[in-house]
Amino acid sequence: MGRAPCCDRTGLKKGPWTQEEDEKLIAYIKKHGQGNWRTLPKDADLERCGKSCRLRWTNYLRPDIKRGRFSFEEEETIIQLHSILGNKWSAIAARLPGRTDNEIKNYWNTHIRKRLLRMGIDPVTHAPRLDLLDLSSLLKPAAYYPTQADLDTLRAFEPLANYPDLLRLASTLLAAPTTTSSQPTTQQQMLLPWLIQAQMAQQVPQAPPQHATAADMFLQPSSACQMPGLVHANPAQQLHQDHVVASDYGQLPGYDNQLELDYVPALMQMASDTSNLQWSSPVTSSNNNNCNVGSGVSTPSSSPAGRVNSASTAAFCANTSNIDAFSADAAGLFDMHLSDLLDVSDYM
DNA sequence: AACGGAACCAACCGCTGTTCA
DNA sequence: GTGAACAGCGGTTGGTTCCGT
Numbered sequence: 001m002g003r004a005p006c007c008d009r010t011g012l013k014k015g016p017w018t019q020e021e022d023e024k025l026i027a028y029i030k031k032h033g034q035g036n037w038r039t040l041p042k043d044a045d046l047e048r049c050g051k052s053c054r055l056r057w058t059n060y061l062r063p064d065i066k067r068g069r070f071s072f073e074e075e076e077t078i079i080q081l082h083s084i085l086g087n088k089w090s091a092i093a094a095r096l097p098g099r100t101d102n103e104i105k106n107y108w109n110t111h112i113r114k115r116l117l118r119m120g121i122d123p124v125t126h127a128p129r130l131d132l133l134d135l136s137s138l139l140k141p142a143a144y145y146p147t148q149a150d151l152d153t154l155r156a157f158e159p160l161a162n163y164p165d166l167l168r169l170a171s172t173l174l175a176a177p178t179t180t181s182s183q184p185t186t187q188q189q190m191l192l193p194w195l196i197q198a199q200m201a202q203q204v205p206q207a208p209p210q211h212a213t214a215a216d217m218f219l220q221p222s223s224a225c226q227m228p229g230l231v232h233a234n235p236a237q238q239l240h241q242d243h244v245v246a247s248d249y250g251q252l253p254g255y256d257n258q259l260e261l262d263y264v265p266a267l268m269q270m271a272s273d274t275s276n277l278q279w280s281s282p283v284t285s286s287n288n289n290n291c292n293v294g295s296g297v298s299t300p301s302s303s304p305a306g307r308v309n310s311a312s313t314a315a316f317c318a319n320t321s322n323i324d325a326f327s328a329d330a331a332g333l334f335d336m337h338l339s340d341l342l343d344v345s346d347y348m
Numbered sequence: 349a350a351c352g353g354a355a356c357c358a359a360c361c362g363c364t365g366t367t368c369a
Numbered sequence: 370g371t372g373a374a375c376a377g378c379g380g381t382t383g384g385t386t387c388c389g390t
Contacts, residue, residue, distance in 0.1 A: 016358070016384085038375070054376075055359070090378060105379070106357050114355095 013047045017056050021046055025053055026061055059102045066098025070107055078104060079112060083126040 013021075028044035034057070037050035046053060059065075070078070074096055081092045089101035089108075096104065108123075116123040 014360075036375095051376085052359080058377095060358075087379065101378075102358080109380095110356055 012041075012049050012052075014052070017060075021048065022056070022061055025057060029057060029061075059100045062100075064098055065100065070099075070111075074099065075112065078108065079116075079126070082108065082112075082123075086124075 017025075024044050024046055025040075028040065032043070037054045039050075040046070040053050041048045041050055044053075048056075077096060078092060081095055085091050087105075089105045093099055093101040093104050113123040116126075121128055
C-alpha cells in the first residue's frame with residue numbers, strides 16, 4: 001500500500017508557462033506557502049503536474065532568485081566549488097545565494113565549460129590539458145623554439161605541480177577575460193608554460209626515472225610533445241621530483257623557495273591587474289567569513305622580507321568554512337575566498 | 349532581407365533516495 | 370515490512386534569440 005498518485009497525468013499542460021499560470025502559482029504560494037506539491041496544482045487551479053509547479057517556482061518564480069548575468073566573483077566561486085564538488089549543482093547552488101542549481105548548471109555548460117576548454121583546461125578535472133601545447137603555439141607565433149631561458153623558467157615552475165590550488169588559481173586567471181585586449185597579458189604568457197609544465201609533471205608515472213623532470217619529458221625527442229630544434233638542457237640543472245604532503249605547504253621541500261616561487265608574484269600581479277585581487281593573511285584578514293586556514297599554511301620564518309605573498313604565506317582564504325560537504329581530501333587544500341579577494345567592479 | 353548555424357536557457361526526462369500509507 | 374509516490378537531482382531537449390554571411 002502506497003501513497004495516492006501525485007496527480008492525474010492526463011490532460012496536464014506542458015511547455016512554457018504563461019504569465020497567468022505564473023500569477024496563479026505565485027498567488028497560491030504567497031497565501032499558503034510551499035506545501036504539498038501534489039495537491040497544489042488542483043488547489044491553485046493549474047493544469048500542471050506538481051513537479052512542474054515545483055520546478056517553475058524553485059527555478060524561476062521564487063522571490064529570492066537573483067536574475068541576470070553571473071558576476072566574476074560568482075563565476076570564480078562556481079569554478080572553485082566545481083573543482084571540489086563536481087557536478088553537484090545543488091550543493092554549489094547552496095553556496096551561491098539567489099542562484100538555482102539549474103541556472104548554475106546552464107551557465108557552466110554554456111559559458112564556463114567552454115571557456116575552460118578554450119583555455120586548455122579540462123572542465124572535469126580542472127587540470128590543464130596536454131593539448132595545451134597546441135595553445136602555446138597560439139601565444140608564440142609560428143613554431144615555438146624555446147630558449148634556454150624558457151627552459152629554465154619551466155624548471156623553476158616545476159614544484160608547483162604539487163600545488164593543485166595554485167594550479168587552479170592560475171588556470172582561473174588564465175581563463176579570466178582581459179578587459180583591455182583579447183591578447184594574453186604578459187603574466188598570462190608567463191603562466192601558460194607553467195601550466196603546461198605542471199600538467200606534464202602530473203602525467204609523470206608513479207615511478208619516474210630518477211631526476212627526470214617534466215621539463216625533461218618536454219624535451220624528450222620521442223615525446224608526443226616533441227618540438228623541432230629542442231635539445232636537452234644541462235642535466236645538472238635538473239630538479240628532482242619531490243613529494244609534498246599537506247603539512248609541507250609552509251615550505252617547498254627540497255627547493256630554494258626564493259628561486260622557484262618567483263612566478264607567484266607574477267601570478268598575483270596578474271590577478272591584481274585584472275581584478276584588483278588583494279591578498280591577506282588569515283591572521284590579519286578582517287573577513288567575517290574568514291576560514292580556518294588550518295595547519296600547514298603559516299608564514300615561515302625563512303620567507304624573505306618583501307615576499308610575504310609567496311605561496312606559503314598567501315592566505316587562500318576561502319568561504320569554505322561552512323562547506324560541510326567537503327571531502328576529507330579537500331581539507332588539506334589551500335582555502336581560497338575569491339569572493340572576498342576580488343573586486344570585480346570593472347569586470348562587466 | 350533571408351538564411352543557417354551557434355548560443356542560450358527554460359523546461360522536461362529519468363533516475364535515486366526518502367517518505368509514508 | 371512493503372511498495373508506490375514524493376522530492377530532489379543531474380542530464381538532456383527543444384524553442385527562441387543572436388550573429389555572421
